[in-house]
Amino acid sequence: MNTINPQLTTESDLAGKAEHLRRVIFKTICDGGGGHIPSCLSIADVLAVLYYHTLHIDPAQPDDPARDRFILSKGHAGVALYAVLADLGFFESKLLATYGQADTLLGGHPDMHKLPGVEASTGALGHGLAFGMGHALAAKLDGNDYRTFVLLGDGECQEGSVWEAALFAAQQRLDNLVAIIDYNKLQALDRLDNIVALEPLAEKWTAFGWHVRQIDGHDISQLLDTFDKLPFADGRPNLIVAHTVKGHGISYMKNVPIWHYRLPNPDEMQTGQAELQTTAAEH
């Protein structure tokens, strides 16, 4: 099983990829007429390190049984996934321009039957971790080495099914399962603290039997260092709490709840592009 060729290992290369992903996310959603921009921006660095460095995957063999699996449980950030899959050649980049159109393969939430590289049709929150566990369990049953990565939202952790999965993963000693929480502290209407707080989040997962590490989810060196240390402990599932900023990269979106699902007006689009340093020649 090949890793991405060439596998990126330097911080500057990976940071550059993350910036590229943010530009593609912003352009795709603005051109497509709407989407969850801040939710996508907060995970760009995590996706960059995962896809260009950590995951053992091959765009030419998206169904290889030996592949690592990545499941975007916070499916509303689908455009971020589309951006990285397109860049790696899982499908043609020109399809990004169809996002938002009637017959698109790139829906508001990813569809596993429409695009190679999409492992689960998520969107209804709270399903991805348990679904990913099925993959991880299958690996243990069959003696396969692949790892299963599941990226959850923090608001998503308000769903009870996440905790059902957390209990079971520890019981089954799934050290080949890696959950990542995009801990950007905001949900749709307000900060989590004002709705249903999760703190102490890391302690909760540790109490459930997971081995937990907390990092700055925008710090490439911390991401590299942490992913390279997987699995963290034998017999325990792995959790990475990635502290992030919702809307990272665009000043007027950062930590502002109303931008959860909102289309920028033309002035805002221009400002956003400038801040992400988009040029007309980008595509």
Place this chain on the structure above:
Amino acid sequence: MRNAYLKALYELAQRDDNVLAIVADNGAIVYDDFRRDCPDQFINVGIDEANLISVAAGLAQCGKLPFTYTIAAFLTIRAAEQVRNDVCLQQTNVKLVGIGAGFLYSDLGPTHHATEDLAFMRALPGMTIICPADPHEAYLATFAAAHISGPVYIRLAGSRTPALHDQDYRFEIGRGVTLCAGDDLTLVSTGMITHESLRAARLLHQQGVNARLIHLPTVKPFDSDIILTAARETGVLLTVDEHSVTGGIGSAVAEVLAEHAETAVKFKRVGLTDCFAQSYGAYADMKRLNGLAAEHIVEHAAQLLDTKLQPVK
């Protein structure tokens, strides 16, 4: 019926180690043989039905053949979104085996009854639904389910279910079976309540009314042909659901009849009429207390036929 299912599952698991039995903390004792002989193919997820379904979907995605098993009401309604999104929408090859169809768990009360499950499951694209009426049918249905590529819901009764079919009975997905011939009216039934419908057909026969009894072991895909033929040939249809009259086979028959309005019939649905099943007690008592005994079916038939029948002893 449950043991017949388990026998089939055991045989399947012996032949193919991708077959998995996944339970939500049910099946004490009855899975002992399975667990002893196929220990790596048995998983108890605990009391978490949503997790049960999602994990099964993930396993199926990796080439496993999971047979999930728990109380029918929890399997379908508690985990409804997981059944819809992880199994049907993603088209994963998960088998859903619910125990305690209808109000079989009569002593446990309505929280454990499956009386609205068909209304939901019928609406799911790609879902096959089988309601066996006896152990032999459950045994055959399990093998049939294993050979379908896609979601299947097997709605089992429980233990100690009487036989209905002969040993040479052939089960076929999507095909209804005519258990009694007759042209005066048609009774349509599924699952365990077919035993009661059969009693009703015999009582009617004693009084000179020849009822055709159609048993539909497959609720979805629905055998419209057998229903429309009966409608044309008998003109009077009465459906029997151990389920709400909304969304079970009564509704399925009504849908077909309404879309073929040229076949004018007298029609009535018998079942739970916008209520939960009442009372506790033995299953036989429950049928009587909830209007689903043979005597009630006969009475409804009489009304439809506008006939006075002798009171049933």
